[in-house]
Every structure is written in C-alpha cells, then in structure tokens.
Amino acid sequence: MPVVNLPKIKHVRAFTVRGGGADYHDQGAGHWIDDHIATPMARYPEYRQSRQSFGINVLGTLVVELEADDGTIGFAVTTGGEPAAFIVEKHLSRFLVGRSPADYEKIWDQMYFSTQYYGRKGLVVNAISGVDLALWDLLGKLRQEPVYHMLGGAVRDELQFYATGARPDIAKELGFIGGKLPLHHGPAEGIEGLHKNIADLAEMRSRCGDDFWLMLDCWMSLDIDYATRLAHRAWDECGLKWIEEALSPDDYWGYAQLKKNAPKGLLVTTGEHEATRWGFRMLMDMECCDIIQPDVGWCGGVTELMKIGAYADSKGVMMVPHGSSVYSYHFVITRHNSPFAEFLMMHPGPTEVVPMFAPQLLGEPVPVRGKIRASELDKPGFGVELNRDIALHRPYPN
Structure with missing residues (x-):
C-alpha cells in the first residue's frame, strides 16, 4: 500500500477560558473542592479556608487548537491560561506549522529542549502537554481513529x-x-x-x-x-x-x-x-x-x-x-x-x-x-x- 501523506499543520491557536473545565478548581462558592482543604499554604491562617484565596485558580484553562491545511481541527484543554497561551503562540508554534501531526516524537523533542532553559516542569510543560494532546486529537481525526487505537x-x-x-x-x-x-x-x-x-x-x-x-x-x-x-x-x-x-x-x-x-x-x-x-x-x-x-x-x-x-x-x-x-x-x-x-x-x-x-x-x-x-x-x-x-x-x- 502507498504511504498516506497526511495534511500539514497550518494554524496554531491558543485560547484562555474561565470557569471550571480543565481548571477544575475555578468553581463558584460552596463547592467541596475549595472547602478548607489542607495545602502547603495552610501554615498561614489567612489562606487556610480556601485554596482560591492563595490563587489556585488564577491561571484558568488553556485551549490549544491545531488546524491542518485541509481544515481538520484537533484541540485539547489543560491548565496554564494566558502565560501558557503566550508560550504556545510565540514559541512552540514554530515547531508545528508546516509539519505533519504524525511527527509527534520530533515535535515533542523540539518543544521540550527549546524551552528547557526556562521550562522543564510546571507551566511550560503544561503548555507542551496541551499541544501534544491537540496533536494526538488531530492525528486521530485525520486517520479517523480513536486515540486508544x-x-x-x-x-x-x-x-x-x-x-x-x-x-x-x-x-x-x-x-x-x-x-x-x-x-x-x-x-x-x-x-x-x-x-x-x-x-x-x-x-x-x-x-x-x-x-x-x-x-x-x-x-x-x-x-x-x-x-x-x-x-x-x-x-x-x-x-x-x-x-x-x-x-x-x-x-x-x-x-x-x-x-x-x-x-x-x-x-x-x-x-x-x-x-x-x-x-x-x-x-x-x-x-x-x-x-x-x-x-x-x-x-x-x-x-x-x-x-x-x-x-x-x-x-x-x-x-x-x-x-x-x-x-x-x-x-x-x-x-x-x-x-x-x-x-x-x-x-x-x-x-x-x-x-x-x-x-x-x-x-x-x-x-x-x-x-x-x-x-x-x-x-x-x-x-x-x-x-x-x-x-x-x-x-x-x-
């Protein structure tokens, strides 16, 4: 069988959104997830009752959207909000545009090692994770297969x-x-x-x-x-x-x-x-x-x-x-x-x-x-x- 050449990634878009979802701590008053739960900040009485009081929900959700040149869109949600959106659009996008989503190993390697001097964990890896999940979603949609297959x-x-x-x-x-x-x-x-x-x-x-x-x-x-x-x-x-x-x-x-x-x-x-x-x-x-x-x-x-x-x-x-x-x-x-x-x-x-x-x-x-x-x-x-x-x-x- 001939090798199928998949459409290339044409657009990379990063959005933020507030309220629940991937940032599941971003909930309204009275939710069990923010009710006097032990944290590293609980040593300070003023931050003991609510995790939101010390900023657990300050970032919000990151939505990463990858569009192939045939119009197919893959997306994913994670946390990271606006700082992660900046990393995706201003830094990571250069490793995505014009590339096949099947090249996820090379893309991941380039995203990680290009950001290693300011990344390695936390926010930067959240952003990389969001891109990687969107890649897999796009790849599955282009192949008409679920990711688990x-x-x-x-x-x-x-x-x-x-x-x-x-x-x-x-x-x-x-x-x-x-x-x-x-x-x-x-x-x-x-x-x-x-x-x-x-x-x-x-x-x-x-x-x-x-x-x-x-x-x-x-x-x-x-x-x-x-x-x-x-x-x-x-x-x-x-x-x-x-x-x-x-x-x-x-x-x-x-x-x-x-x-x-x-x-x-x-x-x-x-x-x-x-x-x-x-x-x-x-x-x-x-x-x-x-x-x-x-x-x-x-x-x-x-x-x-x-x-x-x-x-x-x-x-x-x-x-x-x-x-x-x-x-x-x-x-x-x-x-x-x-x-x-x-x-x-x-x-x-x-x-x-x-x-x-x-x-x-x-x-x-x-x-x-x-x-x-x-x-x-x-x-x-x-x-x-x-x-x-x-x-x-x-x-x-x-």
Missing part, C-alpha cells in the same frame, strides 16, 4: 473508576470501587487537626463499610512526621487504602522515607504534580511510592505518558493517572499496569455524576455504575468537541 488498542472491555470527592459514601451508592477524600487539616493545625482528620475518615468508614476503598488526598501539605503518624492511624483505625501526595513533589527523599515508614499494606502514591520521564524516573528509582499518578495534561502529554508508563511497567509499578477525563481514559484502556482510573466528582455536593471538564468539552463520556465501556471511546481523536458557546479569548494571535 493508535496507542495499541484496548486491553479490557471497560474502564473501572474510583471517585474523588467529599462524599465517598455517595460514590459507593453510585457504583464506584472506592472514594478518595480531601484531607482537611494540616500540620499547622496541630494534634487537634490530626484527630479531626481521623474522625472524618472514621465517620466515612462507618458509612461505607469495611470493603470499600478509602483514600486520602493530602495535596502536598504534610511533613514526614505528620504524614507518618497520619498513615499509621488511618491504616490501624480506618483501613485506609492509600495516602496520596503527602509531601512536596520535590522531596523525593522524604517520599522514600515515608514509603519505608508506612504500615505494611498501606500504599503510598504520588506524581500528580510531577512531570516528564525524568521526574518519574526519580520517583521510581528512589522507590518513593507504590503507584505513580501522572496527569497527562501536565506531565508532557500522551507522547511523554507512553514513556513514563513503559518505564513503570518495566519496574512493576502501577500507574493510575490523575483525573483528566478522556485524555487519560484513552491511555488507561490500553495499559495492563493501569487497572483502574480516577473520576473527579465535579458536582458541588458532590452527589451526582457530571462531566468532569464541562462546560468546555462536548460529548464527554461519564461513568455509569462506576464504569465506562471501551466502545464509548470509539470516535476519532479523543472523541470530544470544543464547546464554541463558551467565552474563548485568544490573547496572543500570531
């Missing part, structure tokens, strides 16, 4: 989910395999706060029964002593399944110590705020955790996630990506060492299953009884469309 195909017939939110008891009723609670009180609130954390967890255990997974999301807020004490009490008194992102993501040595300190049987997990194959290599080579949790919109996109996942597989480390809707679903369904997935409960209660990245994505599948069938992903690209009715702003047009 291009990644090797499904290894199971359905995705199974645990739910992240303030009401694991309701998550159980809705059919999820487990519930991950936000930790509310950090070290600055002393032993009283620790007692409250255990009381909250014990209350949820009494509601959910002994066989339902319960996990704690600590959002980088603890020190090694507090994390160790919390881990032992939560395991002994409440049967905790895992303790997540207890320490600063830069503290690989602390994570290695926490994994040694943790009670046998309790899993230590982290990686939501880690980036690239090199960061995750550190986590795995230093035996920092039992499960890595890269976010495909933050760690480097699908192109990098494949490398991270392959290394994890070779090390016998489980990889359960941080909740990122269809962008992780298409990957998880293709990997044996990703046996289940995370679903962020974005209902304010949270008492209902609603699309995670609404209102930005149209056609986003949601779990029913905690599951999504592989066949629900059978649309070209990532299988979703951009909601053109939202207020998109393009701050840096070329």
Whole structure:
C-alpha cells in the first residue's frame, strides 16, 4: 500500500477560558473542592479556608487548537491560561506549522529542549502537554481513529473508576470501587487537626463499610512526621487504602522515607504534580511510592505518558493517572499496569455524576455504575468537541 501523506499543520491557536473545565478548581462558592482543604499554604491562617484565596485558580484553562491545511481541527484543554497561551503562540508554534501531526516524537523533542532553559516542569510543560494532546486529537481525526487505537488498542472491555470527592459514601451508592477524600487539616493545625482528620475518615468508614476503598488526598501539605503518624492511624483505625501526595513533589527523599515508614499494606502514591520521564524516573528509582499518578495534561502529554508508563511497567509499578477525563481514559484502556482510573466528582455536593471538564468539552463520556465501556471511546481523536458557546479569548494571535 502507498504511504498516506497526511495534511500539514497550518494554524496554531491558543485560547484562555474561565470557569471550571480543565481548571477544575475555578468553581463558584460552596463547592467541596475549595472547602478548607489542607495545602502547603495552610501554615498561614489567612489562606487556610480556601485554596482560591492563595490563587489556585488564577491561571484558568488553556485551549490549544491545531488546524491542518485541509481544515481538520484537533484541540485539547489543560491548565496554564494566558502565560501558557503566550508560550504556545510565540514559541512552540514554530515547531508545528508546516509539519505533519504524525511527527509527534520530533515535535515533542523540539518543544521540550527549546524551552528547557526556562521550562522543564510546571507551566511550560503544561503548555507542551496541551499541544501534544491537540496533536494526538488531530492525528486521530485525520486517520479517523480513536486515540486508544493508535496507542495499541484496548486491553479490557471497560474502564473501572474510583471517585474523588467529599462524599465517598455517595460514590459507593453510585457504583464506584472506592472514594478518595480531601484531607482537611494540616500540620499547622496541630494534634487537634490530626484527630479531626481521623474522625472524618472514621465517620466515612462507618458509612461505607469495611470493603470499600478509602483514600486520602493530602495535596502536598504534610511533613514526614505528620504524614507518618497520619498513615499509621488511618491504616490501624480506618483501613485506609492509600495516602496520596503527602509531601512536596520535590522531596523525593522524604517520599522514600515515608514509603519505608508506612504500615505494611498501606500504599503510598504520588506524581500528580510531577512531570516528564525524568521526574518519574526519580520517583521510581528512589522507590518513593507504590503507584505513580501522572496527569497527562501536565506531565508532557500522551507522547511523554507512553514513556513514563513503559518505564513503570518495566519496574512493576502501577500507574493510575490523575483525573483528566478522556485524555487519560484513552491511555488507561490500553495499559495492563493501569487497572483502574480516577473520576473527579465535579458536582458541588458532590452527589451526582457530571462531566468532569464541562462546560468546555462536548460529548464527554461519564461513568455509569462506576464504569465506562471501551466502545464509548470509539470516535476519532479523543472523541470530544470544543464547546464554541463558551467565552474563548485568544490573547496572543500570531
């Protein structure tokens, strides 16, 4: 058969948008996701009650759109807002225009190493991730294939989910395999706060029964002593399944110590705020955790996630990506060492299953009884469309 020459990329556009979606912390008042959750800033009383108070939602969503010269458009959403839009339009676009989306490996390499002097992690890799996801979406649409087919195909017939939110008891009723609670009180609130954390967890255990997974999301807020004490009490008194992102993501040595300190049987997990194959290599080579949790919109996109996942597989480390809707679903369904997935409960209660990245994505599948069938992903690209009715702003047009 002759080689098919795909259309080349003609236009690169980067937009910002406010309100939920990919920047899921950008929510209105009364949402569970902003209710006195332990953070590294909780050492300051004025920033303890709300994560928005210290600026967690200041950037907003980044939307990257790539248009091929036949008019086909691929897009993706992640976080990064206006600074990331500047990076995409003013720097990264030179590696995209005139190129085939099938050249994603070379494009990723050029984007990463051209920005290495001011990037490597964080905002710049968020921007690279958004471009990479848009590339895969475009490639799938041009080939008329879902992304998961291009990644090797499904290894199971359905995705199974645990739910992240303030009401694991309701998550159980809705059919999820487990519930991950936000930790509310950090070290600055002393032993009283620790007692409250255990009381909250014990209350949820009494509601959910002994066989339902319960996990704690600590959002980088603890020190090694507090994390160790919390881990032992939560395991002994409440049967905790895992303790997540207890320490600063830069503290690989602390994570290695926490994994040694943790009670046998309790899993230590982290990686939501880690980036690239090199960061995750550190986590795995230093035996920092039992499960890595890269976010495909933050760690480097699908192109990098494949490398991270392959290394994890070779090390016998489980990889359960941080909740990122269809962008992780298409990957998880293709990997044996990703046996289940995370679903962020974005209902304010949270008492209902609603699309995670609404209102930005149209056609986003949601779990029913905690599951999504592989066949629900059978649309070209990532299988979703951009909601053109939202207020998109393009701050840096070329």
